[in-house]
Amino acid sequence: MSAAPVTLTLDQVKAALGDLGTVEQVRSNRIKVHSTIPKVREAILRAQSLLACDHVVQIAAADNGKTLELLYHLTGAHRMVVVLAIEIPRDKPEVPTASDLLPPAGIYERQIHDLLGITFRGHPALKRIILNEDWPEGEYPLRKDWKPDPTHFYGGVREEAK
Amino acid sequence: MAEVIVPVGPQHPALKEPVNFKVVADGETIVRLELDVSYNHRGIEKAAESRDFVRVVPLLERVCGICSHSHTTVFTKGIEEAMKLTIPPRAQYIRTIVAELERMHSHLLWLGVAAHEVGFNTLFMWTWRDREAVQDMLEEMTGNRVNYGTNEVGGVRRDLTPEQIQAALKRLPKLEERLAKYAEMVNAEETMLLRFKGVGHLTKEQALQLGAVGPTARASGVDYDIRRDDPYIAYADIPWKVITDTHGDVYGRTLVRVGELQQSLEMIRYCLQNLPAGPIRTAPPRAAPRAEILTRYEAPRGELVHFIRTNNTDKVERLDIRTPTLANWTSVAVSLVNQNLADIPVIVAAIDPCLSCTSRITVVNPKGRHVGEMTWDELSEHGREFYRRRGRR
Amino acid sequence: MNLSQRLVNWARVKSPWITLFNSGACNGCDIEVIDALTPRFDIERFGILAQGSPRHADILIVTGPVTAKQASRLKRIYEQMPEPKYVIAMGACGATGGVFRGLYHVVDGVENVIPVDAFVAGCPPRPDEIINGVVACLGLLKEDLAHGGKEWRRKKEPAPPPAPAAKPVEVHA
Amino acid sequence: MSVLKEMFENLTHKPATILYPKEKVPIPPAFRGRIAIRDEKCIGCSKCAVVCPTQCITMVANERPVEVKGKTITRKKKPEVELFACIRCGLCEEYCPTDPKAIYLTNEFSGAGTDKGVVVK
Amino acid sequence: MDPILLAVYILVFPGFVFLLGYAFLFEFLDRKIYARMQNRVGPPLVQPFADFVKMLGKEVIDPKGVDRRAFDVAPILALAAVMTAFLYVPVVASSPLAFQGDLVVVLYLMTIPTIVLFLLGWLSRNVYATIGGVRAVTQMFIYEVPFYLAMLAPALMAGAAGGWSVSGIVAWQQHNLWFAVYQPIGLVVAIIGLQAKLERTPFDIPEAETEIVAGPTTELTGRRLALMKLTTDVSLVVGSALVAALFLGGPLLPWTFSPNWLGWTVGFVVFLAKTLAVLLVLSSIKAATGRIRIDQLNDIGWKYLASAAVLQVFLALLMNYYLVGANA
Numbered sequence A: 001m002s003a004a005p006v007t008l009t010l011d012q013v014k015a016a017l018g019d020l021g022t023v024e025q026v027r028s029n030r031i032k033v034h035s036t037i038p039k040v041r042e043a044i045l046r047a048q049s050l051l052a053c054d055h056v057v058q059i060a061a062a063d064n065g066k067t068l069e070l071l072y073h074l075t076g077a078h079r080m081v082v083v084l085a086i087e088i089p090r091d092k093p094e095v096p097t098a099s100d101l102l103p104p105a106g107i108y109e110r111q112i113h114d115l116l117g118i119t120f121r122g123h124p125a126l127k128r129i130i131l132n133e134d135w136p137e138g139e140y141p142l143r144k145d146w147k148p149d150p151t152h153f154y155g156g157v158r159e160e161a162k
Numbered sequence B: 001m002a003e004v005i006v007p008v009g010p011q012h013p014a015l016k017e018p019v020n021f022k023v024v025a026d027g028e029t030i031v032r033l034e035l036d037v038s039y040n041h042r043g044i045e046k047a048a049e050s051r052d053f054v055r056v057v058p059l060l061e062r063v064c065g066i067c068s069h070s071h072t073t074v075f076t077k078g079i080e081e082a083m084k085l086t087i088p089p090r091a092q093y094i095r096t097i098v099a100e101l102e103r104m105h106s107h108l109l110w111l112g113v114a115a116h117e118v119g120f121n122t123l124f125m126w127t128w129r130d131r132e133a134v135q136d137m138l139e140e141m142t143g144n145r146v147n148y149g150t151n152e153v154g155g156v157r158r159d160l161t162p163e164q165i166q167a168a169l170k171r172l173p174k175l176e177e178r179l180a181k182y183a184e185m186v187n188a189e190e191t192m193l194l195r196f197k198g199v200g201h202l203t204k205e206q207a208l209q210l211g212a213v214g215p216t217a218r219a220s221g222v223d224y225d226i227r228r229d230d231p232y233i234a235y236a237d238i239p240w241k242v243i244t245d246t247h248g249d250v251y252g253r254t255l256v257r258v259g260e261l262q263q264s265l266e267m268i269r270y271c272l273q274n275l276p277a278g279p280i281r282t283a284p285p286r287a288a289p290r291a292e293i294l295t296r297y298e299a300p301r302g303e304l305v306h307f308i309r310t311n312n313t314d315k316v317e318r319l320d321i322r323t324p325t326l327a328n329w330t331s332v333a334v335s336l337v338n339q340n341l342a343d344i345p346v347i348v349a350a351i352d353p354c355l356s357c358t359s360r361i362t363v364v365n366p367k368g369r370h371v372g373e374m375t376w377d378e379l380s381e382h383g384r385e386f387y388r389r390r391g392r393r
Numbered sequence C: 001m002n003l004s005q006r007l008v009n010w011a012r013v014k015s016p017w018i019t020l021f022n023s024g025a026c027n028g029c030d031i032e033v034i035d036a037l038t039p040r041f042d043i044e045r046f047g048i049l050a051q052g053s054p055r056h057a058d059i060l061i062v063t064g065p066v067t068a069k070q071a072s073r074l075k076r077i078y079e080q081m082p083e084p085k086y087v088i089a090m091g092a093c094g095a096t097g098g099v100f101r102g103l104y105h106v107v108d109g110v111e112n113v114i115p116v117d118a119f120v121a122g123c124p125p126r127p128d129e130i131i132n133g134v135v136a137c138l139g140l141l142k143e144d145l146a147h148g149g150k151e152w153r154r155k156k157e158p159a160p161p162p163a164p165a166a167k168p169v170e171v172h173a
Numbered sequence D: 001m002s003v004l005k006e007m008f009e010n011l012t013h014k015p016a017t018i019l020y021p022k023e024k025v026p027i028p029p030a031f032r033g034r035i036a037i038r039d040e041k042c043i044g045c046s047k048c049a050v051v052c053p054t055q056c057i058t059m060v061a062n063e064r065p066v067e068v069k070g071k072t073i074t075r076k077k078k079p080e081v082e083l084f085a086c087i088r089c090g091l092c093e094e095y096c097p098t099d100p101k102a103i104y105l106t107n108e109f110s111g112a113g114t115d116k117g118v119v120v121k
Numbered sequence E: 001m002d003p004i005l006l007a008v009y010i011l012v013f014p015g016f017v018f019l020l021g022y023a024f025l026f027e028f029l030d031r032k033i034y035a036r037m038q039n040r041v042g043p044p045l046v047q048p049f050a051d052f053v054k055m056l057g058k059e060v061i062d063p064k065g066v067d068r069r070a071f072d073v074a075p076i077l078a079l080a081a082v083m084t085a086f087l088y089v090p091v092v093a094s095s096p097l098a099f100q101g102d103l104v105v106v107l108y109l110m111t112i113p114t115i116v117l118f119l120l121g122w123l124s125r126n127v128y129a130t131i132g133g134v135r136a137v138t139q140m141f142i143y144e145v146p147f148y149l150a151m152l153a154p155a156l157m158a159g160a161a162g163g164w165s166v167s168g169i170v171a172w173q174q175h176n177l178w179f180a181v182y183q184p185i186g187l188v189v190a191i192i193g194l195q196a197k198l199e200r201t202p203f204d205i206p207e208a209e210t211e212i213v214a215g216p217t218t219e220l221t222g223r224r225l226a227l228m229k230l231t232t233d234v235s236l237v238v239g240s241a242l243v244a245a246l247f248l249g250g251p252l253l254p255w256t257f258s259p260n261w262l263g264w265t266v267g268f269v270v271f272l273a274k275t276l277a278v279l280l281v282l283s284s285i286k287a288a289t290g291r292i293r294i295d296q297l298n299d300i301g302w303k304y305l306a307s308a309a310v311l312q313v314f315l316a317l318l319m320n321y322y323l324v325g326a327n328a
Helices: A010-020 A037-050 A105-116 B044-048 B053-061 B068-083 B089-117 B121-142 B162-188 B190-196 B204-209 B214-219 B250-273 B324-336 B341-350 B376-392 C003-014 C028-037 C068-080 C091-096 C127-147 C151-156 D002-012 D047-051 D091-095 E003-011 E016-037 E047-056 E068-087 E102-124 E127-162 E166-175 E184-197 E222-248 E260-288 E294-327
Strands: A022-027 A030-034 A055-063 A067-075 A081-089 A094-096 A119-121 B003-008 B020-026 B029-036 B291-299 B302-310 B316-322 C017-022 C059-063 C086-090 C118-120 D035-037 D057-068 D071-082 D103-105
Touching: A010 A022, A010 A030, A010 A037, A010 A081, A037 A067, A037 A081, A037 A094, A055 A105, A055 B291, A055 B302, A055 B316, A067 A105, A067 B302, A081 A094, A105 A119, A105 B324, B044 B053, B044 B316, B053 B068, B053 D091, B068 B089, B068 B291, B068 B302, B068 B316, B089 B121, B089 B162, B089 B250, B121 B162, B121 C028, B121 D002, B121 E260, B162 B190, B162 B250, B162 D002, B190 B250, B190 B341, B204 B214, B204 B324, B214 B250, B214 B302, B214 B324, B302 B324, B324 B341, C003 C127, C003 E047, C017 C028, C017 C068, C028 C059, C028 C091, C028 C127, C059 C068, C059 C091, C086 C091, C086 C127, C091 C118, C118 C127, C127 C151, D002 E016, D002 E260, D035 D071, D047 D057, D047 D091, D091 D103, E003 E016, E016 E047, E016 E068, E016 E222, E016 E260, E047 E222, E068 E102, E068 E222, E102 E127, E102 E166, E102 E222, E127 E166, E127 E184, E127 E222, E127 E294, E166 E222, E184 E222, E184 E260, E184 E294, E222 E260
Parallel strands: A030 A081, A094 A119, C017 C059, C059 C086, C086 C118
Antiparallel strands: A022 A030, A055 A067, A067 A081, B003 B020, B020 B029, B291 B302, B302 B316, D035 D103, D057 D071
16 A cells, blocks of 8 residues: 655645754654744744645643643644644743644643643633642652652542541 | 433443433433543553553453453554564565454454344344354464464464464365355344444544544445555455445444455455464564654454654553544444434444443543533533432332 | 342343443454454353343443543442442553553553453453453352452451552653 | 244253353363462572562572573572463463473363462462 | 132232243343344343342442432333233133233233333433433324324224124134234234333443443442342333234133143243244344434324224224125
């Protein structure tokens, strides 16, 4: 079975998103755009309208140590994955939401908020979703510097009142 | 009858896995709902960062018991890409055989569960009986019925002997006959048609917009299959075709899955008959160089994505798993609104939810979509109140 | 023991109804338990029926390492069941947390939440192993009936230490 | 109608059930079952304990001379396995350097019990 | 009839003791046939009895905020109603308790379990139970009309000779053909209606396991559950016996046998054969179908079942006028 023809080229992506960040081809079917927080919504909009990226594959999040990173993986009928990468400062982890542009992003954003503590401005319901209800506020298990605090209660069954 | 909140789950007979919908129903019609699917969150992504490539594979295998092979294949394939390893073709074929057997067992399981959801237990029993043949094949080849332990970084752990291949080939004709029968039954069984047709409808536009994947998307006419669009393991060498359908409802998803069952059987037969000779593994280096990999795989439920970062060590720096179920939840929430309460199980089952995989969030945000006005706060308060009452009893 | 008591005891062994609770498992055990209901193994021949409501069940089969979120639910389900009730912890996860032992969101085994009567080893156990497990649980039931309750088993060992509020978590390199 | 036909066919045929305790379900030779240890072969290298994903193998002190590659050395430790934590993945068997394997998975069932502390020695 | 004999009739055979035993046998056969059609072995013979005894011995939990007494009484009421109904159904010959119009009483008594289910659902204060109860009553309103029409059509045709009594209608069939021949549409409607009344697939909407756990019985435990399950089994027997009596000629054959005991034995065997035949049909329907939705049932019930039943009544009246009327 032969692959679907890849019609989206590096030049097209450069033409569409070149002014929003540096563009590089990282794999035969993956083009990465290093963008910044203020430009990311514009980049998503342009990827949708100019590059026909109508499907969000994944919003990956990672902790780089100094910064947090978000990678929006978009694709479309051309089957080329366009990655919009943004770095987020650790002390002020805030990005505008993409949930109104990409409906499935709402789910991914809540998950990232829960596990990495990135706040998505404008998200309509950014609440605890993946960790249990008793999880202490302000602790994000997927951050590299997170260690469980023995004095905190992380869930399970609470002992009967002492 | 006034609006009532029907909590479905986390322990509920329709769902063998924990999930909680708080369904607000007016009489029998669903007005709005909230999904909460994180009961199975175990923290696998964090644990993966602290285990080396050998020990992490059994862990990832247990992300989900139904698509255990998918998770290990997608991971090892990503690590191999980072290490720039070339995997011997025999290993690729064995991976494909197990992958397609897994798809068959998963789809047969799904067909039975879907029948069970609409109370048609006879079909459920039959499909599960025939699924045993697939399970036997898997057990004979890999040594376990659920967690096959086939993959390792660099190849596969077990070779297939000629006897195993012959035994598997012998089982296929009977299975093929049964599949033909199911293909016929799905189209002829009146009560099933009543419950499947027009239920949980998604248009092609909706499917694209809501990010549906796998059979859910293909049933709505979205021609999207990673096995063809980004071919991996041996799919580029095997003759097969993508099954799509235009019904867009549960019935369409059934047709797609039955069609894929037949395709998978053909693929398995081809791979068994044309299994290349040679080694089954290459020795991987201990550590993977710094790399960032997005590796995709067509799991039985749809596109499975692992985002992997490696950093010159024998552990991953970051592993972000996006499961097909997670991608499909948004579409479920939309297709449930205005449906009958009785249709919840079958619509939810139609995406073949795998909540262990998802093991994380989900809540479909009620605003922005036409799901309703009730905020998550109010709803969760209702839910908590309900459980408090239940708990006091 | 009078006749009616003997009759009830006989019936309890003959009619163990199960309910299945996934407390964070990978589904493997759940599938195998359901598989045991289907024609190949058909545990209805032992009188075992799968019930949806914990109120109707005699044996609670728990699969999975018990995630932090499910622990309180598991306890509630257990409390909803009418006496006499038995618990089977399925697989390596149910017994010790298995491959998820020590992760930050699991409590490592069913016994840390509710008392468990029988364990079934394997990851996942084959359906025939599950049948063996249920049979082992029924054997226990018979012994309990002879001893007039579950207490005789508990006395041997001191009460299990209460689960620590926070437990050691895998150290990250 | 194909359903009705098959239903009545089933009524007249023998059921597909294997009457388990009386008849045994076939166990394929590749089946990965209960873990077992050949103590006389073990050289105490600890590889199994290191590779085990559940860390259910502990090395306990057990001094004994063993023969490795023609030389006689003194092994210090031997493995013990927590049976109910074993996930039967077979990595220990794969990484065991001896022949035949000192730690391996048998074809038998792991069993069920009331005590989860069972240790395979 | 001799009062002692009458007491034996009511209490032992073919009254309550026989009825309970037969109910257990019925459940066993139902489950066994269902299992065999699914290609599995199914439960052992004593299974329903063991289930019943076990449930009797289990703890009874009172859900918080529930009227305990109502919860205790309701299942007994349901069981008593269907057991009483059985007394008017001929088992070995005509029922000694028969009176004119007892058919109406029997049908009325058979409705009580459904009402009790609704009450239980309503009293449980559990969402699943409430929905189940509401579904039970909604479903009742749908199937009850065609079911009653189909069941009453034989009475119409038997006319004054039948006396609107089950035994009378059976006696009428001894001299004429079975009503299954006169009223095939009525028989089909009656069987479908019975399946709906007994809440079996495809009409197990009120207790749809995958949707609402166990419906109205979700919160029941111990003896309450045991009695409700027993009520279901007894209803199955009564329903099958009623269909056998009204449409298949009940225990009587066209010939009469000289010593009474011989007639009774033959009648009993005929009764067993006919009720088991009805059970086989009911079990096959259960195995061959999935559950339909309540709105679909509404559609089917009013559009097809009700009109078929009305048509059958109309045909019965016509036949009365031309065929039977001419004979009588």
